[in-house]
Amino acid sequence: MPRKSFVPGAALLVAAALAAGLTGCSSGSTTGPDGGDGKSGDTATASRSAQPGRYQTLPEACGLPSRSTLRDMLPGDGQHLSAADAQKIYAGRADVTYDTDRRVGCQWTRETTAGTRHLTLDIQRVVSYDSATSDDDRAQQIYREKEQAAKIPSTEAASPSTKPGPTDGATGPAPDKDSGGKKADGAAAKGTPPASPSDSSAAPATNPGGPLAPRALDGLGDAGFLNDQLITTDSGVHRDVTVVFRTSNVIVTLTYDQWSTDKSHLPESQELQDKARSLAGELADGLSE
Template identity: 65%
Template sequence: MQRKSFVPGAALVAAAALAVGITGCSGGSTAGGGSDDAKGGAAASTQVAEPGKYQTLPEACRLPVRSTVRGMLPGDGQHLSAQEAEKIYAGQADVTYNTDRRVGCHWKRETTAGTRHLTLDIQRVVSYDSTVSDDDRAKEIYTKKELAAGIPADGDTPSATPSPSASESASKDGDEEKDGKEKDKGKAADKGVGKDVDANAARQDGKAATDGTSSPSASKSASPSAAGHTPDPSTASRTLDDLGDAAFLDDALATADSGVHRDITVVFRTSNVIVTLTYDQWSTDKTRVPESQELQDKAHALATELADTLSE
């Protein structure tokens, strides 16, 4: 994956230290020289946190392999023209103001049996605190997402539905990280950046979407038992130990009046990049509940593919 050239943070620190040293040597010996040297030495010894591994982001719509997208958006036997297939499988990129900080893409296919949506949101985290690394800042944001989703720790039983305030906290944190100091620089800021437009529209009646991911408090509000479905412990929401530096999977079933749909969300962090993948199936027949296993398997396979690609 091609990336733009950049100057690593460590090199910038070294250059700054060298400049301070040169300035101190050229000042000569004066009555205040001792004080100046002390200040210069203090500045040179200040440690600055290392920048994250990633300095740019790939094009989100081109990241998944086309065959993988086809498998996640199956049809109902109807023939697609080349133009129709291109429109569905190419995806639609999210509008962002800084593609080095956040990119996204969404796909949608409607059939007689229902509709499937696939959304991808990729955020490159940058810490504006010189004492906090990009990776550590990304860990903080990821942890808040995991807590807001109510993901149980290993060995624990699933927790109760998280409060709306928890979801709002994670959303606000993501917005603050996304905007950062760009506001101070007079750049345009759009709080809707990175959200999936089609998925949001489809969810307006049944659930809210937060930062490109489904809101746990909304999507889990309807009881699966209302549709005669008993959750399978083996496919319950959980942490994943085979994706990036940290990952979790959230499985939510909604049986509200707006429609029956199952939403799978996979979030993983690799260094200072956080990837959020959402995959949902809406059923036209409200008596047929979308099963977890197929949706989880496909979402997990795509997440693995993305993690492998990003690590190259």
């Protein structure tokens, strides 16, 4: 049988065509819309995605404060509690939420002859749906909004060198960076409950700048602040102490207040603030475990 003749030129043409086809397939599968390597582009996109927060679930709010803490914050003025009454008071009442992995809360109340005390706890897990913003960053934004809404004084002090002096030569009142503080001090001198029992007002704790004034808190989660307001209504007076702190992508809001029908005896800031701050520290430690 005669052998077929071998044509070197034809073989070269076939090989070149196969090589071109393979190159075209490879290029089409790896080139991205910007002309770069598609696989490396996907990796770069993934690396630019914001990181999720530390917390993916939330604990049961009513079970967070210890029983001894609740007894201290909800005193009975010597009143004896039955086992059933104690269970009802200290168990708390859980808030109704639609997603307990995103928000939980609880409320406690105890009425006594000396007044009524309320404790509320709200815990929010923040999730950012923006790929360019992490859960922690979004939680920080929400926390800052709460801090600004409460008008917590900034921890940044004005530089003495920027304060105008009496020899500046201004013909009118010079804009003084400390004027806001002076106005606050003047307002504080009038920060007493309204004389008329029909009035209703909310005033911050007295002595702005003092140790009990609304302020930022150090050593509480990633950031925290305390607000203190004295509120007078027709039915009486109450002081509300609120502590808000953030840890990673979780924001905790704790409100502790004391009500009294006797407007001549105002609830004290020191006790309420100390107990609220102590519970906040307990909660922050528990969340960090």
